[in-house]
Amino acid sequence: MGEGIPYCGSGPLPDEIWGRWNGDPVLLGLLAAAGLLILLHPPGGVRRKACAAAAWAVLVLAFVSPLCALSSALFSARALHHLLLIAAAAPLIAAALPDAGPARRPGAGLLVATLAQTAALWLWHMPGPYAAALADGTLYWLMQATLLGSAVLFWSTLRTAAPAGAARLSALLAMVMQMGLLGALLTFVPAPLYAAHFATTLPWGLTPLEDQQLAGLVMWVPAALPYLAAALVPLAGWLAAAHRASPEPQG
Structure with missing residues (x-):
């Protein structure tokens, strides 16, 4: 794309959206190669194969489907796009990687991974860096790579x-809290912050501020759910096991 034009193109109108699939030959070639690699040399184990295929499908949805174009029009669609990367594709990719061996004390590695994902998320949702990424193709892919890469690092660690x-x-709780804080800020700030969407939201029935508030709600609730589930499911199992191991009260 040219200077100042988002990678996914200009924001589409509602009657254009279903014709706005991304036909970038480089991207399609990379995705096709990744798909063939998964098909011909799948990871071992049914679970890892399924996770690799699901991660590939999520990336196709994020970068090839009309969601890519819609994210040029609506900041809320961009929030959904980022959610697919960090909370869907990233944990699936991490689950498809070879097993790291028995559980251990992760030490500083988990802290670094948590800080890296938090830093990437907040950096690219600041108005200045966000506007720069939409105006420059190299920065756009740097945004996507750092968001996805830091999230894969977090989930794999x-x-x-x-x-x-x-x-x-603690790491999962920290992610839930910072997602909630970012979402709350986007929801309750009294003025729109993202100039790239000032002229593109009205055809979709939203003012720029309403679009930003919707993005905040996406970041506040749906984005936090995978982290919350990852914390609650094993904790619930641990509590159930502790309850089963406790002695029955005497009658």
């Missing part, structure tokens, strides 16, 4: 932690 250990639960 998380796999090395004990399921109900303090480090794992």
